[in-house]
Structures are given as C-alpha cells and as structure tokens.
Amino acid sequence: MAPRVTNPNFMNGVPELLVLTLLQQEEMYGYEIVQAIRSRTDAIIAVGEGVVYPVLHGLERDGALTARRKTVNGRSRIYYSVTPVGSYRLADLSRSWIHLATAIQRMLTGGQHGEAIP
Amino acid sequence: MAPRVTNPNFMNGVPELLVLTLLQQEEMYGYEIVQAIRSRTDAIIAVGEGVVYPVLHGLERDGALTARRKTVNGRSRIYYSVTPVGSYRLADLSRSWIHLATAIQRMLTGGQHGEAIP
DNA sequence: TGCAATGCCTTGAACTTCGAGGTAATATGG
C-alpha cells in the first residue's frame, strides 16, 4: 500500500498558542484576551469570543490554566494564569508553529532542505 | 453594539498556497505534488490526496490553473500549469500568509506594534 | 502469480472556526 499520511491537522492550535502566549506574559481574562489579540496584531488576527472562551475552558480542564474570580469596579472577571503544565504546552505549540512556519517559508522562497538563511 | 469580528477563517488557504507555489516553479501532476510537499518540508507538512485533488480542481475551475493530459511510461498523468490568474492569486495568498506569520511571530517574541527587527 | 507502487478520484467523520445570540451589570448622555 502507498504510505499513508499521519498529520493531526497541521494548521491547528494557533488560537491556543496565542492565548497561552498572552497569559504567560500576564494574567488576563477572556474579554481582555479577545481584544489583546486584535490590537496587538493590528487586527490582522481577530478571533471571536466563540473561539477564546472554549479554548480557555479546555485549557483549564487540562490543567494548563488556573482561574480565579476577581471583582474590579463592580465587574466580575475570571483571570487565568498559566500553570507548569501550561508552560510546557506553550513551549510545545510554539515549537510546532516555528517548524511549520519555517517549512512554509522555505517553500515560498524556493529554498531547499538544509538551507541556511544568513 | 460591541464591534463584531470579520475574519474569514484566518488560517485557511495554506494548501492552496503550497500547490500554487510548486506549480509556479514547474509543471506537476497531483500525485507528484503530494509527495513534493512531503519531501520538500521534510515531512513537517504532509497533506493527503484528499486535500490536493480538490484544491487542483477548484483552482482549475477558477481559471488559476490549466490542465493537460500526458502519458508517460504508459501512465496517464494530468499536468497543471499556473495561469496569469493563478499567479495573481499566488501573490495574494503569499502576502496574506506573510502578514499572518509575521503577526504571530511578533506575538511570540513579545514584540509590540511597529517594532523593527534589526 | 501476487503484491507494491503509481496515478486518478470521492466520501463520511471529525474537527475548527465563524457569527449570532443570550444574560446581566455598569457607564454614559440626552
């Protein structure tokens, strides 16, 4: 048989990557994350709440985040922090992304296998 | 109302980008493209035939590719070439990808808005 | 003869994301 591909959805995990990246830098809450992604990428990337909240819940369920409730100005917010598990996961996703982006970059520039970019 | 996001699936168009990139360099057929992507990215990216063939058909339908049948060693192959329309589309997808990758890269490195990378 | 590789193709399940909607509290402005 022809060799079969085993590629668990090569483009996934980017929203998760972005969320973890932000939370690694500072504690944040959902609504804030949505806008931080939008503003820090100059609106090039704009994921909606329908993406961010499920990601947060999933990461918390997996022990990658911890949540604590805080009330500021009478507004109830849920702040998330990265756990060691989350740090590990971030490093992992980050590596994957770099690999992927580098591979695509090489394709675009016509570069071949072990080509250095000086 | 809170500002709504308008983001037609920000991670899409990568398989199309890869296919067009390869075909811009040289005429190729479907089966060959599948393996070229695999080998040139050192198996970091491995899209299956179930992705490539629909992409080829779609691009041809849109006038971005032309197909011609050729028989080599008794094997019937369909070679695809990029049309001017396809070149334009490639340039477009390429720009989008660079934008996206740069934005994510900035997030990862903690870089802020108009930060230069010297 | 049988199995692997070449080469085309389609399809169903699984997964993500989008877009919209729902709830509730606090500012703001006319």
Place this chain on the structure above:
DNA sequence: CCATATTACCTCGAAGTTCAAGGCATTGCA
C-alpha cells in the same frame, strides 16, 4: 431618569477544512 453602549460571561448551529480510508486501473518487480 431612562435608553443605549460597553463590559463580561457563555453557548450553539452553520459552514468550512482536513483526515483517513476506500475504490478503480495500470505498471513494475520478485
């Protein structure tokens, strides 16, 4: 003082992709 916008949480269905597997036919090799 009341209507609207903003903050802040959440969920869900529709739409779109990708994956994995399968089918078909031919050629090469042991």
